[in-house]
Amino acid sequence: MSLSAAQKKQYRTIGHGLNPIVTVATKGLTEGVQLEIDRALEDHELIKVKFAVGDREVKRALIKTLCEQVQAEIVQEIGNIALIYRAAQEPNPKLSNLLR
Structure with missing residues (x-):
């Protein structure tokens, strides 16, 4: 699932106005953090x-x-922010950052 340069540019433009949804701190990638990021990606597709x-x-x-x-x-x-994308299996137009 490699993104083209044009897709990355489009997603960076959309991501500019987003706020971070999840914070990974000193405890690292705990199971709870991974589950929350997985849920957020399924809902929003593009998250910080x-x-x-x-x-x-x-x-x-x-x-x-x-x-x-x-x-x-x-x-x-x-910096300390990563913009991450994963296509949702069934995108919800009310939640997806790409379809709004």
Whole structure:
């Protein structure tokens, strides 16, 4: 599920106005955090996740691990915020950030 450059540009434009839905802190990717991110991706398809961990390399590893676990694609990573996309099985026009 690789995104084209045009899709990434479109999703970055949409993501600019979004606020982070989930924060990953020092405890890392707990089961509760993963379930919440999975639910948010199913509802919204495009979400921002904030990583409040100190080290840059730890943050990058957490983002990569998270995307592998929830089968999502990284659209953009700026500072402590990652913009993540996964197509919903049945998109809800009232919830999806892409269909509004």
